[in-house]
Amino acid sequence: MAEPIPIENVVGPTSAPDDVLRVEHISKRFGPVTALRDVNLHLRKGEVLGLLGDNGAGKSTLIKIICGFQKQDSGEMFLHGEPYAPKSVDDSRAKGIETVYQDLALIDELSVYHNMFLRRERVRHPLPFLANREMKLETRRALDEIGINIPRIDVAVARLSGGQRQAIAVARTVNSDADIILLDEPLAAMGAKEGAQILDLVARLKAEGKVSIIMILHNYVHVLEACDRVSMIQDGVIALDKPTAETSVDELTEIVVNEYRRARQAAHGETVTSATPRPDWGSSGGAGQSDG
Amino acid sequence: MASSAESPPPASPGAGEGGLAHHRGVSLTGEGGLLQRILALREGGIIVVTLLVGLYFTLNTSTFFGTANFKTLLPYVAPFAIFGAGEVFVMVLGEIDLSIGGTFLFAPYLFFKLSASAGLPLLPAVIVALLACTLVGLINGFFVAFVGISSFVTTLGMLFTLEGLTLIISHGEPVNTPGAQVTHTEAKVEHIVNGHHIVLTESVNHLGTFAKIFGAGTYSEIIWAVVIVFVLQLVLTFTRWGLYTVAVGSNKLGAAEAGVRVRLVIVRNFVLCAMTGGLVGILEAVRSATVQPDTAGANEYLFLGIAAAVIGGTLLAGGSGTVAGALIGALFLGVLKDGLILQGVNADYLLFYTGLAIILAMTINIYVSRVRRGHSSG
Numbered sequence: 001m002a003e004p005i006p007i008e009n010v011v012g013p014t015s016a017p018d019d020v021l022r023v024e025h026i027s028k029r030f031g032p033v034t035a036l037r038d039v040n041l042h043l044r045k046g047e048v049l050g051l052l053g054d055n056g057a058g059k060s061t062l063i064k065i066i067c068g069f070q071k072q073d074s075g076e077m078f079l080h081g082e083p084y085a086p087k088s089v090d091d092s093r094a095k096g097i098e099t100v101y102q103d104l105a106l107i108d109e110l111s112v113y114h115n116m117f118l119r120r121e122r123v124r125h126p127l128p129f130l131a132n133r134e135m136k137l138e139t140r141r142a143l144d145e146i147g148i149n150i151p152r153i154d155v156a157v158a159r160l161s162g163g164q165r166q167a168i169a170v171a172r173t174v175n176s177d178a179d180i181i182l183l184d185e186p187l188a189a190m191g192a193k194e195g196a197q198i199l200d201l202v203a204r205l206k207a208e209g210k211v212s213i214i215m216i217l218h219n220y221v222h223v224l225e226a227c228d229r230v231s232m233i234q235d236g237v238i239a240l241d242k243p244t245a246e247t248s249v250d251e252l253t254e255i256v257v258n259e260y261r262r263a264r265q266a267a268h269g270e271t272v273t274s275a276t277p278r279p280d281w282g283s284s285g286g287a288g289q290s291d292g
Numbered sequence: 293m294a295s296s297a298e299s300p301p302p303a304s305p306g307a308g309e310g311g312l313a314h315h316r317g318v319s320l321t322g323e324g325g326l327l328q329r330i331l332a333l334r335e336g337g338i339i340v341v342t343l344l345v346g347l348y349f350t351l352n353t354s355t356f357f358g359t360a361n362f363k364t365l366l367p368y369v370a371p372f373a374i375f376g377a378g379e380v381f382v383m384v385l386g387e388i389d390l391s392i393g394g395t396f397l398f399a400p401y402l403f404f405k406l407s408a409s410a411g412l413p414l415l416p417a418v419i420v421a422l423l424a425c426t427l428v429g430l431i432n433g434f435f436v437a438f439v440g441i442s443s444f445v446t447t448l449g450m451l452f453t454l455e456g457l458t459l460i461i462s463h464g465e466p467v468n469t470p471g472a473q474v475t476h477t478e479a480k481v482e483h484i485v486n487g488h489h490i491v492l493t494e495s496v497n498h499l500g501t502f503a504k505i506f507g508a509g510t511y512s513e514i515i516w517a518v519v520i521v522f523v524l525q526l527v528l529t530f531t532r533w534g535l536y537t538v539a540v541g542s543n544k545l546g547a548a549e550a551g552v553r554v555r556l557v558i559v560r561n562f563v564l565c566a567m568t569g570g571l572v573g574i575l576e577a578v579r580s581a582t583v584q585p586d587t588a589g590a591n592e593y594l595f596l597g598i599a600a601a602v603i604g605g606t607l608l609a610g611g612s613g614t615v616a617g618a619l620i621g622a623l624f625l626g627v628l629k630d631g632l633i634l635q636g637v638n639a640d641y642l643l644f645y646t647g648l649a650i651i652l653a654m655t656i657n658i659y660v661s662r663v664r665r666g667h668s669s670g
Contacts (some may be wrong), residue, residue: 089551105549109542119551
């Protein structure tokens with residue numbers, strides 16, 4: 001492997017008194033590829049943190065470690081000050097962390113309402129049968145509350161548009177009792193109008209002050225509009241951590257331009273990549289593209 | 293637009309008010325007509341095809357439509373329906389289980405050994421034999437879900453292993469099925485002949501309750517099949533187990549990300565499928581009163597069971613399937629073979645015609661399904 005690209009500014013462990021989540025010295029490798037080298041991150045109560053970084057920088061990997069889908073090689077996490085090492089997605093969910101994955105984790109063959117309640121299904125206790133009517137009513141209510149228009153909730157999600165699918169994945173997460181929400185590119189595949197609805201929803205959640213949100217975004221205008229603070233991952237470390245009020249589209253763009261410049265220089269010597277391969281279940285169809 | 297073009301013009305005096313909206317979906321069969329409702333089902337195509345084949349044989353043979361023939365037909369259909377029902381759970385995952393041919397052969401021998409050699413009572417012997425099948429399912433599931441060997445290869449290996457094991461422990465010899473032997477008792481029966489009462493000693497055949505329940509009763513196997521299909525269809529459609537089965541078959545990564553324990557779902561369904569194989573083996577052994585180490589016969593059962601599931605509308609690619617369809621698929625195969633025999637088709641030609649008929653019927657099925665989809669989306 002080539003020498004790691006020098007980063008001017010590596011953010012060490014930082015914290016605030018009202019942190020709900022702290023991530024310290026997290027590293028993760030996939031075979032020969034280093035996705036995360038030494039990541040330090042914290043999330044304050046009621047905050048919207050924007051997570052930025054180039055494709056393959058390790059953003060999705062970090063999200064998947066926080067939600068318990070993957071396990072870090074080294075480093076520690078703390079949830080509400082307590083050591084936090086999720087054993088599974090169910091485990092992190094039980095501790096109040098919900099995730100919208102980049103590939104949405106929607107099941108094409110299942111109906112909208114079954115997807116809304118996947119892994120949180122209502123059943124007719126003591127019988128094991130699904131309480132479909134109850135789930136339909138609640139899905140309808142949740143979608144109306146968010147203001148997303150899905151004409152029919154009993155059709156398979158395969159028949160919905162990209163934006164509608166994205167909206168359902170977000171609605172599913174918001175409609176839980178989570179106090180930490182992780183959104184991996186919630187605006188991908190969305191039109192401007194649908195995207196604005198999702199950002200409105202995030203703003204509303206922020207105003208309510210109950211949940212804290214980490215959101216991966218690519219559009220810096222959205223970042224400055226929706227987030228309180230930004231953390232940028234470069235080459236497996238956090239290279240920037242600033243309140244959005246103290247940064248600008250220009251500054252963020254400049255960091256990225258510098259990164260490209262360094263990468264081009266490196267390419268003249270030896271190519272350095274830190275692309276994240278798909279770790280598991282790689283053959284599954286329709287799961288979307290892999291990203292960092 | 294398509295549906296309004298199909299609908300008849302509002303010519304009748306009473307229909308004038310309704311406008312186009314009222315005519316949506318109205319066709320020759322009428323909205324909510326029986327044919328329409330059948331076609332709306334996933335199994336719709338094969339139901340229609342099976343009825344047509346049945347109708348053909350009813351018109352062309354004098355013996356097809358009658359109680360006597362149904363008594364032969366229904367027990368013949370039952371094993372494939374039960375095989376198919378288990379197979380659907382594995383096929384919806386996008387996997388396949390060939391080892392049910394092995395559990396089919398092995399379970400009755402184990403039952404025989406436990407009962408005749410080890411002296412276990414009949415019912416516990418059946419239960420232990422079925423538990424051995426769950427172990428087979430666990431092993432299949434382990435290799436597929438944890439080791440990552442394709443299910444085709446894993447279960448093919450398991451099929452050969454179990455068939456071989458059966459040949460080893462049976463020395464290739466058939467044995468009498470425990471609890472399935474007919475016993476004779478003498479009974480004095482009074483007859484009236486020309487007004488005289490005479491008493492004759494006659495031999496009466498007895499079949500034990502165990503045998504009657506486990507396959508030897510005329511309708512016992514088909515009752516097993518219908519109950520199993522009904523219960524498993526409920527599980528597939530209305531429980532989390534079924535929901536997660538579809539989820540894993542449709543999007544494995546997505547299901548895992550949502551927190552579904554993918555490996556557990558895979559292993560569980562392989563266990564279920566292996567058990568259906570063992571149960572059918574025991575039912576068939578009790579029905580015929582002999583345990584046969586016949587590997588060729590077991591493989592034929594296996595293929596017809598898988599065929600029943602596929603013909604019934606379950607996709608080999610996974611993500612979608614129906615247990616009730618497997619029953620109808622089995623019924624179709626049974627009606628076809630039975631009808632051809634009754635029509636007097638030469639035994640040498642039987643397989644040939646059966647093969648052609650399956651292809652022809654599935655072609656019609658696909659055509660009918662296309663018509664169905666046209667209706668439902670219009």
